[in-house]
Amino acid sequence: MGGYSSGRHGGKRTTNDMHVLDIRKIARSGLLKPGCSFSWQWTRGGEKIASIGLRTETDRVVLDYRSRSNGDEWQDMHYPVYLAWSGCNYGGQRAWWLCPAAGCARRVAVLFGGKVYACRHCHQLAYRTQREQDYDRASSRADTIRKRLGWEAGILNLPRGKPKGMHWRTFERLQAAHDAHTNQALAGMAAKLGILRGRLGL
Incomplete structure (x- = not known):
């Protein structure tokens, strides 16, 4: 399993600097059914630069990956991210992440990679245009x-x-x-x- 190296040298981070887990893309791929296990990858120039393992359970997705910060030792990360659901205007339901960072639980469509995958607010990220x-x-x-x-x-x-x-x-x-x-x-x-x-x- 490829890892994610958190920590960026120089300047404040923006959303474009981070690996993202977009639950809308995962849902469109049909991978939110309980029992699904899969790998999500990020590439640059056709080469894989990071990956994360996901396992879907009832109302949550378990993340499995390795992380390190600023050249420290790799650390195994394994934890669940709970899901919330809302109705759509044309029927069906839309899935949301509940941010797993301590004390947050915001309902968001996108989680940003770091030691813990969390929402933009918890990572204190700006959109690129704001920087x-x-x-x-x-x-x-x-x-x-x-x-x-x-x-x-x-x-x-x-x-x-x-x-x-x-x-x-x-x-x-x-x-x-x-x-x-x-x-x-x-x-x-x-x-x-x-x-x-x-x-x-x-």
């Missing part, structure tokens, strides 16, 4: 407009002309917004580069 710098958000917004205009992604790529069939007024409005976001992103990047150069004494 983005202003210039990152500006760059993302500019790229959204570039996609709508049919331009190549990336604010350093040259802009192109008006898409066929788009009104000039719409194009000019989008182009102005794109340029404003691009200028904000480039100014932020330049400022950050200046700070880094100062720290390095360049």
Whole structure:
């Protein structure tokens, strides 16, 4: 059984940094029936980087994996995560995890890996957009407009002309917004580069 190494060096963690157990995906795979035993894997570049064993019982799923933090010894982890159920608008029931972290029991769809799989609040995780710098958000917004205009992604790529069939007024409005976001992103990047150069004494 592959392990999960908890602990991340540098910066606060976001939800994108973590391995996730999404009960919706597990339910869609038909694996929430009592008696099911299976392995859930994570891959990167086609290579397995971690896995976890799960065994479904009545109203709970037992997790089985190994964990270590910051290079410490591997530790065997084996514990149940209880389930809750809610009705769906079109019939049937939807499954939820009850966060197994001590004192929590929040009803959530996703658990995030660590020494213990727990909810976002218990791991004190932010969504990636909450950790983005202003210039990152500006760059993302500019790229959204570039996609709508049919331009190549990336604010350093040259802009192109008006898409066929788009009104000039719409194009000019989008182009102005794109340029404003691009200028904000480039100014932020330049400022950050200046700070880094100062720290390095360049």
